[in-house]
Amino acid sequence: MNPTIVYTVASLSSLGLIAAAILYVFAQKFKVYEDPRIDEVQDILPAANCGGCGYAGCRNFAEALVKADSFDGLNCPPGGSEVMEQAAAILGREAVAADPLIAVVRCGGTPDKRPLTSLYDGVSNCKIANSLYTGESDCGYGCLGLGDCVASCQFDAMHMDNESRMPVISDTNCVACGACVKACPRSIIEMRKKAKKDRKLFVSCVNRDKGAVAKKACSVACIGCSKCVKVCEYDAVKVENFLSYIDYTKCVFCRKCVTECPTNAIVEINFPPRKVRNQEAAKA
Amino acid sequence: MLKTFPLGGVHPPENKFSESAPTEELPVPAQVVIPISQHIGAPSDPVVKRGDIVKVGQLIAESKGFVSANIHSSVSGKVAKIDGVTDSSGYRQTAITIDAEGDEWLDSVDRSEQLTKEVKLSREDILSRCHEMGIVGLGGATFPSHVKLSVPPGKQCDTLIINGVECEPYLTSDHRLMLEKGEEMVVGISILMKALGVDKAMIGIENNKPDAIEHIKKISAAYKGISVHSLKIKYPQGAEKQLIKALLNREVPSGMLPIEVGAVVHNVGTAFAVYEAVQKNKPLIDRIVTVTGKSLANPGNYRVRIGTPVSALIDAAGGTPEDTGKIVNGGPMMGKALNKSDVPVVKGTSGIILFPASESRRVRVTPCIRCSKCITVCAMGLEPYLLMSLAERDMYDIVEANKVTDCMECGSCSYICPAGRPLLDYIRLGKSTVFSIIRERNSK
Numbered sequence: 001m002n003p004t005i006v007y008t009v010a011s012l013s014s015l016g017l018i019a020a021a022i023l024y025v026f027a028q029k030f031k032v033y034e035d036p037r038i039d040e041v042q043d044i045l046p047a048a049n050c051g052g053c054g055y056a057g058c059r060n061f062a063e064a065l066v067k068a069d070s071f072d073g074l075n076c077p078p079g080g081s082e083v084m085e086q087a088a089a090i091l092g093r094e095a096v097a098a099d100p101l102i103a104v105v106r107c108g109g110t111p112d113k114r115p116l117t118s119l120y121d122g123v124s125n126c127k128i129a130n131s132l133y134t135g136e137s138d139c140g141y142g143c144l145g146l147g148d149c150v151a152s153c154q155f156d157a158m159h160m161d162n163e164s165r166m167p168v169i170s171d172t173n174c175v176a177c178g179a180c181v182k183a184c185p186r187s188i189i190e191m192r193k194k195a196k197k198d199r200k201l202f203v204s205c206v207n208r209d210k211g212a213v214a215k216k217a218c219s220v221a222c223i224g225c226s227k228c229v230k231v232c233e234y235d236a237v238k239v240e241n242f243l244s245y246i247d248y249t250k251c252v253f254c255r256k257c258v259t260e261c262p263t264n265a266i267v268e269i270n271f272p273p274r275k276v277r278n279q280e281a282a283k284a
Numbered sequence: 285m286l287k288t289f290p291l292g293g294v295h296p297p298e299n300k301f302s303e304s305a306p307t308e309e310l311p312v313p314a315q316v317v318i319p320i321s322q323h324i325g326a327p328s329d330p331v332v333k334r335g336d337i338v339k340v341g342q343l344i345a346e347s348k349g350f351v352s353a354n355i356h357s358s359v360s361g362k363v364a365k366i367d368g369v370t371d372s373s374g375y376r377q378t379a380i381t382i383d384a385e386g387d388e389w390l391d392s393v394d395r396s397e398q399l400t401k402e403v404k405l406s407r408e409d410i411l412s413r414c415h416e417m418g419i420v421g422l423g424g425a426t427f428p429s430h431v432k433l434s435v436p437p438g439k440q441c442d443t444l445i446i447n448g449v450e451c452e453p454y455l456t457s458d459h460r461l462m463l464e465k466g467e468e469m470v471v472g473i474s475i476l477m478k479a480l481g482v483d484k485a486m487i488g489i490e491n492n493k494p495d496a497i498e499h500i501k502k503i504s505a506a507y508k509g510i511s512v513h514s515l516k517i518k519y520p521q522g523a524e525k526q527l528i529k530a531l532l533n534r535e536v537p538s539g540m541l542p543i544e545v546g547a548v549v550h551n552v553g554t555a556f557a558v559y560e561a562v563q564k565n566k567p568l569i570d571r572i573v574t575v576t577g578k579s580l581a582n583p584g585n586y587r588v589r590i591g592t593p594v595s596a597l598i599d600a601a602g603g604t605p606e607d608t609g610k611i612v613n614g615g616p617m618m619g620k621a622l623n624k625s626d627v628p629v630v631k632g633t634s635g636i637i638l639f640p641a642s643e644s645r646r647v648r649v650t651p652c653i654r655c656s657k658c659i660t661v662c663a664m665g666l667e668p669y670l671l672m673s674l675a676e677r678d679m680y681d682i683v684e685a686n687k688v689t690d691c692m693e694c695g696s697c698s699y700i701c702p703a704g705r706p707l708l709d710y711i712r713l714g715k716s717t718v719f720s721i722i723r724e725r726n727s728k
Binding site for chain 1: 368370373374375376620621623624645646706709710712713716
């Protein structure tokens with residue numbers, strides 16, 4: 001046999017062996033142990049990376065779930081209780097039931113109710129318009145209608161309504177990830193508990209000006225008259241800074257405040273028609 | 285060769301329609317609305333209440349903290365209310381409304397026209413007088429003057445720079461002031477020099493005001509250490525850092541104040557206000573405002589009391605023309621559109637411009653073609669196109685790394701962009717967001 005071949009094979013093999021030994025030593029020394037359950041949990045998460053859980057992405061949330069002793073305060077809004085139960089099964093813990101939420105737009109200032117006093121022709125971006133001035137109406141709190149929230153939605157759950165110039169939230173698509181809440185420079189969008197049959201009852205206004213000023217800017221503004229507080233039997237309504245707020249954990253959807261509100265700032269959505277109205281309609 | 289700053293700059297059409305219109309005194313309005321925050325810094329505290337009778341020059345809101353300014357009544361009469369009013373941004377802020385009755389001044393104010401050259405007050409007294417009289421920078425930024433005049437320990441100031449550049453198109457109030465109140469202004473400069481303890485002052489005036497340059501040169505010849513320099517016409521030469529570079533050839537480091545290179549910059553209007561405060565004991569209760577526009581009947585310059593509604597100014601200049609599309613508060617480059625004309629004139633109102641509808645509309649935005657014109661005109665050496673695309677995509681860490689905080693919002697990039705891109709709007713968004721991120725980081 002040609003000795004050159006022998007030497008070559010021998011030297012190369014020994015080099016390979018030495019390299020393998022070094023690699024083995026370092027691989028052992030710097031080994032990072034990763035809980036295999038993280039991958040398992042990540043697989044069942046929706047992989048939307050929406051940030052609704054408060055973590056940067058689904059992987060971070062999976063890590064947090066594996067690390068956490070209890071699921072208290074941890075929730076995947078797009079996945080809902082189904083995903084959380086699966087994760088609980090993998091990790092051998094108990095799922096904590098979290099109320100499903102839905103985003104609501106707390107402004108009813110459509111152009112017919114909130115007169116336009118100027119014309120904005122700058123950049124179509126709510127944050128920029130908000131830093132420049134009150135917007136096209138005199139209400140410095142209401143919706144600017146330029147769609148930052150719609151642009152932030154990853155779930156196709158929002159669109160701008162051309163007529164009302166307001167964002168509309170789809171009951172079926174919204175997963176309550178909270179991206180629109182963060183995108184709105186005026187904090188108009190709020191996460192509220194998702195009720196059965198998608199019923200919603202809330203104060204559709206965030207104007208904190210005095211009643212007369214608010215009313216002048218918009219006919220459906222909350223004027224802070226406190227009539228809703230008086231009529232509520234469940235202590236669910238509060239008025240602060242001339243603005244009413246209904247606590248969704250206490251509200252039982254009796255709708256008394258809706259009828260009481262003099263400016264129609266409290267709205268009810270997806271409720272059956274009232275009996276009284278039916279009788280009136282029958283009379284007519 | 286005329287002096288100027290080397291980097292960037294634009295030269296928009298000057299349109300100085302009102303430069304030959306002498307300053308007119310606007311009659312005292314029936315009611316003034318005086319906001320309690322007319323300056324950079326903490327809003328002042330009202331010291332009068334509803335129903336109080338005040339005289340012209342009386343203190344009505346006291347400064348709160350070092351960076352803040354006193355506010356005085358600009359009319360005599362009765363305080364009607366202290367309540368939220370819509371300011372020039374459309375948002376509501378607290379203001380003191382006073383119904384005017386007659387025109388009764390405080391006895392301490394010397395209202396004679398006589399020129400007082402001799403500066404009797406000491407350095408400290410000048411500072412406290414400026415503070416007391418509510419003097420703020422009248423170039424537009426409204427930074428309290430006493431703060432600027434207090435040189436921080438360890439720093440040395442060797443030159444006072446007086447800004448008579450008025451590089452914004454349309455505006456002529458500083459020009460008229462130099463022509464009409466030149467003597468007083470130069471005395472004001474000598475007061476500022478005394479306050480700063482410097483023996484050198486340089487007045488920078490752009491070359492489109494030859495009459496003002498001549499006039500001030502003649503007056504200042506009698507004063508030691510004051511020199512007048514004519515500058516090449518280039519926007520934004522009125523910006524502090526650009527003016528220092530043009531006159532002294534010193535560069536203010538990024539994120540630093542002019543004092544870092546031994547200079548303090550004051551506007552000509554401020555110099556005049558300081559003269560009135562120190563020599564005449566008169567608080568800052570009025571200012572010159574240019575009211576102009578292509579289709580306005582009589583564009584002019586008006587001395588008006590703080591708190592007068594802008595609509596009164598427009599009426600004095602011939603009323604709102606029918607083709608008006610936008611009313612801008614300030615210059616055409618940096619000013620902001622008003623959404624109402626009944627907002628009050630404040631200490632920082634330098635001009636009111638009425639643009640015809642045909643000129644006021646934004647152009648259609650097309651994609652960036654990377655022509656890099658915005659980079660050539662940026663006087664701070666930034667890359668506006670990059671900052672805009674980063675801000676559009678919420679990449680604020682890179683926006684910060686690209687020195688967005690150096691942007692002075694002069695608008696040259698938006699002005700020059702052939703694609704009509706809203707560069708400045710996004711840069712401003714990036715800048716304010718970065719500042720809030722920095723604040724949050726520092727508070728941790």
